[in-house]
Amino acid sequence: MTLTIDYDFRKQIRSYNASLDYCFQCSTCTGICPVAQLTNGDFNPRKLIEASLLGLKDMLIEEPKVWYCLTCQKCVELCPQKVELTEIFDVIKNYCVKEGKIPEAFNSQAISVLETGVALPFSDPIMKRRRQLGLEDYKTVDPKEIKTLLKSIGFDKLLRFDTPTTDKKEGGK
Amino acid sequence: MPFIESSAKKVFEKLDIKMTNMENASCCPDPTGFPAVDQTAWLTLGARNLSLVENKKDDIISLCSGCVETLKMVNHTLGEDPAKMEEVNNNLAKIDKKLNGKVVVKHAGQLLYENLDVLKSKIVKSLKGLKVAVHYGCHFLSPSEIIQWDNPFEPTTVDEIVRALGAESLDYDSRLQCCGNPLLKTDKDLAYDLLYKKLSDMKNAGINCITVVCPSCFLQFDYQQRAVNKKYGTEFKFPVLYLTELVALALGFNDKELGLKFHGIKPKKMLQELNIISNE
Ligand code: SF4
Numbered sequence: 001m002t003l004t005i006d007y008d009f010r011k012q013i014r015s016y017n018a019s020l021d022y023c024f025q026c027s028t029c030t031g032i033c034p035v036a037q038l039t040n041g042d043f044n045p046r047k048l049i050e051a052s053l054l055g056l057k058d059m060l061i062e063e064p065k066v067w068y069c070l071t072c073q074k075c076v077e078l079c080p081q082k083v084e085l086t087e088i089f090d091v092i093k094n095y096c097v098k099e100g101k102i103p104e105a106f107n108s109q110a111i112s113v114l115e116t117g118v119a120l121p122f123s124d125p126i127m128k129r130r131r132q133l134g135l136e137d138y139k140t141v142d143p144k145e146i147k148t149l150l151k152s153i154g155f156d157k158l159l160r161f162d163t164p165t166t167d168k169k170e171g172g173k
Numbered sequence: 174m175p176f177i178e179s180s181a182k183k184v185f186e187k188l189d190i191k192m193t194n195m196e197n198a199s200c201c202p203d204p205t206g207f208p209a210v211d212q213t214a215w216l217t218l219g220a221r222n223l224s225l226v227e228n229k230k231d232d233i234i235s236l237c238s239g240c241v242e243t244l245k246m247v248n249h250t251l252g253e254d255p256a257k258m259e260e261v262n263n264n265l266a267k268i269d270k271k272l273n274g275k276v277v278v279k280h281a282g283q284l285l286y287e288n289l290d291v292l293k294s295k296i297v298k299s300l301k302g303l304k305v306a307v308h309y310g311c312h313f314l315s316p317s318e319i320i321q322w323d324n325p326f327e328p329t330t331v332d333e334i335v336r337a338l339g340a341e342s343l344d345y346d347s348r349l350q351c352c353g354n355p356l357l358k359t360d361k362d363l364a365y366d367l368l369y370k371k372l373s374d375m376k377n378a379g380i381n382c383i384t385v386v387c388p389s390c391f392l393q394f395d396y397q398q399r400a401v402n403k404k405y406g407t408e409f410k411f412p413v414l415y416l417t418e419l420v421a422l423a424l425g426f427n428d429k430e431l432g433l434k435f436h437g438i439k440p441k442k443m444l445q446e447l448n449i450i451s452n453e
């Protein structure tokens with residue numbers, strides 16, 4: 001794979017999060033990262049930061065390792081240079097999304113929030129169980145309000161409605 | 174998970190702390206999946222939620238570490254960056270809402286800890302015999318500069334609460350490791366590997382139940398132990414109790430009142446054997 005350096009991409013990440021500049025590639029982040037350990041370094045936060053510094057946009061977006069980050073923040077806690085890795089990864093993920101590369105599970109959750117205001121809508125069985133346990137009924141947001149708000153900032157344009165959405169997750173209990 | 178909410182309501186009532194539901198709230202939204210799609214939308218929805226209570230001068234108490242992190246991050250980010258605050262408020266203007274300043278956001282676990290003396294005075298049932306693995310989870314602690322609560326590498330607050338109830342809190346190797354839940358979205362196998370490591374360490378430490386302070390961690394431990402067993406041929410079957418459920422048991426509530434039968438792994442038998450609940 002040829003590597004294209006895209007300075008503009010780097011500049012854009014920096015404009016969202018200037019802490020990128022301070023990375024001196026010490027690898028403390030990768031040392032503490034549980035996913036790096038599990039994948040034998042296949043997922044490597046230091047390398048992702050390096051690629052961001054170099055502006056290797058294609059590499060970051062075409063091969064979206066960045067989605068494997070747990071956002072556990074261990075690297076952020078330990079980075080001697082106070083690089084905000086998880087926020088930088090979010091900027092990269094936002095770019096992936098803009099290019100239509102959104103993993104299905106993230107897409108379906110975002111659609112649920114767009115349509116209902118919540119990631120896991122209150123189902124009838126849950127409402128019933130709430131009453132069984134003596135909890136009063138609860139009024140969540142009017143979905144229309146959230147939809148208006150999110151549409152006004154173009155959030156719906158980022159999502160893919162062509163793929164089947166799986167809205168029943170294990171959170172139904 | 175209404176059983177978690179119900180236990181918290183019962184506990185805080187006993188502690189004379191008044192709670193009301195935060196009506197018209199949307200998802201916080203979660204600090205992992207949502208900002209990955211669009212950071213600005215995440216900040217905007219978070220700010221909308223904060224604006225709902227700002228005028229009432231209430232604090233926000235949440236049972237979810239993810240919600241707490243999101244709302245604290247939104248507070249922090251917008252507080253530091255007036256331009257971002259203006260952008261978000263321009264968005265909120267479309268639905269006639271506005272956020273002015275900061276709202277106090279607290280995790281229910283923090284509130285419990287701050288009221289530990291009162292709590293101790295209300296205990297009617299010692300949880301002696303419970304050997305607890307405390308799973309702090311990530312967002313309860315980090316990023317510590319923003320969460321500003323416990324020490325992210327040597328946390329003690331939840332252990333102190335657990336011990337105050339008469340239970341033991343045992344140390345185990347991967348104590349501070351993530352539960353792995355976010356990886357279910359990208360690679361289930363890796364999520365199970367992470368959980369397997371934690372469960373093995375817990376087992377080696379000799380625990381008999383797990384305590385969590387986050388519904389997402391709860392789901393991971395309570396519902397995915399089965400998946401781990403399937404993958405690894407193990408037989409993990411540790412009951413998982415959310416912190417306020419544990420406290421509620423010490424305050425004298427029984428499994429029925431708490432709806433513990435709705436858990437994936439039922440704690441009833443173990444609690445009966447330890448005489449924490451009666452044998453009916
Ligand atoms: S720990 Fe910080 S400075 Fe070191 S490589 Fe990682 S991001 Fe760079």
Ligand code: SF4
Pocket residue numbers: 029032033034035036045068069070071072073074075076085086
């Ligand atoms: S936040 Fe992401 S990159 Fe950092 S240690 Fe956790 S999983 Fe690794």
